[in-house]
Amino acid sequence: MSIDQRNPPHRQTPFAYVDMGRLQRNLARMQTVAVQHGVALRPHIKTHKSIEIAELQLALGAIGITASKPSEALPFIRAGVPSLLLAFPVIEAKRLRPLLALANEHGTAITFILDSEAGADALAEAAQQAGRIIDVHIKIDVGLGRIGVLPTSPALTSLGEAVARNPKLRLTGLISHAGHGYGATSPSVLAEIARRERMLMLESRERLAPLDLPLRLTVGSTPTVLATEDFSGIDEIRPGNYALFDLTAQRLGVAIEDEIALCVVATVVSRNSQHYIIDAGSKALTSDLGPHSSGGLAGFGRVLLADGHDIGSRLTVSRLSEEHGFVPREDTDLPIGTRFLILPNHSCPVVNLYDRLVISDSPEEDLTVSARGALI
Amino acid sequence: MSIDQRNPPHRQTPFAYVDMGRLQRNLARMQTVAVQHGVALRPHIKTHKSIEIAELQLALGAIGITASKPSEALPFIRAGVPSLLLAFPVIEAKRLRPLLALANEHGTAITFILDSEAGADALAEAAQQAGRIIDVHIKIDVGLGRIGVLPTSPALTSLGEAVARNPKLRLTGLISHAGHGYGATSPSVLAEIARRERMLMLESRERLAPLDLPLRLTVGSTPTVLATEDFSGIDEIRPGNYALFDLTAQRLGVAIEDEIALCVVATVVSRNSQHYIIDAGSKALTSDLGPHSSGGLAGFGRVLLADGHDIGSRLTVSRLSEEHGFVPREDTDLPIGTRFLILPNHSCPVVNLYDRLVISDSPEEDLTVSARGALI
8 A cells, every 4th residue: 555545444524534553653653762862751632632542652651741721631630641741821720720629639740831920829829729739840932932931031030939939839840842843944944943942941940050959851842852863951852743743744854744644534525627626624624734823835735545546646625615625636537426535734723623533434443532622 | 892892701711702792683684684685594504503593593584504514414403493405515325314314303394405416316315215305406606616517517407407307306496605705805896796696596597497497596605695785586595604703704894893793712821022922722713814715814813802901902813823822912011811802714613613602601601512523
């Protein structure tokens, strides 16, 4: 079977299909990276939001998981993950109550992040209410320009001191996410962003040395982790996308097409002189062009053929209605009923559209997307 | 209260908020359009996917609903809608089995659409299996270039004849969706698209006159319906977006900002020298730039202030991570914890991200998004 001719299950389209063989190889690859470089792996589960996949990651050696927000964390705590890092700057104590109660009930080690005094106040208040001390990491902005304090700013030391002084908080580390790596236009640019992330994290820890606290350094993002060879001084990596990969990972040179483990399977339901029309639109594929509004990809997904056809050319989804996609026919002449397998630009928001991920012909084997849509 | 300072419920952010007053006015406005022009209103429920809102539409006078696909239709049939048009070209008989069985059980009048012989074969097979005759509309391509036969094509008459000959099918109408209207750059261009849609539908019916069948003409899209004054010869309109509207509807001149009934409520969780960082990203707002991949809008949503602040300037979401949004600060200086109310580019895929829509402080009153995420 060539990589153009995968063989997805015969389920009613559209559906999101996870190739478990590819997924397992991706998980093993990242665990090997972690072992080889002597860093702990704490995968971000935002990509798959699936307890079953998190359990595979833990079984391979991940020390725990990373989650974005309380509603994403809750199902994983209930499922018994041993350790969880909530990589979102919560600024309201009340938001943490159910999370702390559940973590306490399940004996989950939990770490929070902050980048402001408002965040420190909220965490301390939540700790007070829960009658416990909370572990926190300070977020460092290593270039994305999103959350975090700058490595050179007075805010880093003043925040470090404030947290260290607070009897309800225990400062245990520094955390970064070099999401600007997704905008890299070449492997060398990406490697330089990763190198710089490490240097900035080391410098930040050095600036907090007067606190005399053992500070763990945890860095994130699949592309930067896979683009670097030097993890000296780093304790932990938090990639998420690597479980499934996507066209963005391929564009960045950190995965090959054959490693992309997620696709949306669709059917040609109509055709006109210009386009095949498929039953997958923005509600099956998202309109996402790449993480952090990065771009560099043409269209809304690359089309492979399912079921052994071979057209000798690559098709792309060029336009999306909500339930229809437009695929320019190029030089091809395929009949209505043809199944397309669409590699997504960005896997993470695609998974977020579905309640279940298909892995076989049997609905009983579907993976549950456990952490989407919740309001809390 | 100025239109910049709405007062959304105090729930944990991010959440999708529907202003029921605005919604009710929007529903009444469209029903008035239908009554004034003597056309039936069959709203498309893809926008809200909510049984509660569909019931409001029916109570105001809608004759039934339009749905995109079987999985979207099923909850509404269960809820007792009297009549349903499935506006998607189903090409597999097996896909229709649960739908026909459920419609039979509930006594729902149901109409399907087709644009190919493959579709006619599938519908006839499903009718045969269900032991009944199926009502069908032929889809006409009035310029979107998506599904449908061209008004001037031999395919229209040959398909019309094939359907009329088939003892399991009853040809009851022609259907169009002028989705290319979303690309209009001025009200006059939009009005011209709507005018042309009507002319092409009348011509198409004329070409099928030899069949001597009473053919209903049903046209769609909120912008074209609101941009036209002449519905002569048209029997039915199928707008969907009008229930909530969005920045696209405002851009097209068919709604004012004060009519936009959906927003995403978010909180400023961090700020740096350039941006406010909010807790709503692509998984709360979508990366959608407009229906049918139309554009013409800057960024991923317009920011209003909740809670009575007044900043005297307009902010925009310029960039999206999955759980964070970037809002350039412009000339403002707002604290962490400020709530933003974000008007979406395109309401329909935003609703599709949520399981519940907030309408008040009380979770018990949340609307259920009944028709998303299902695999069948």
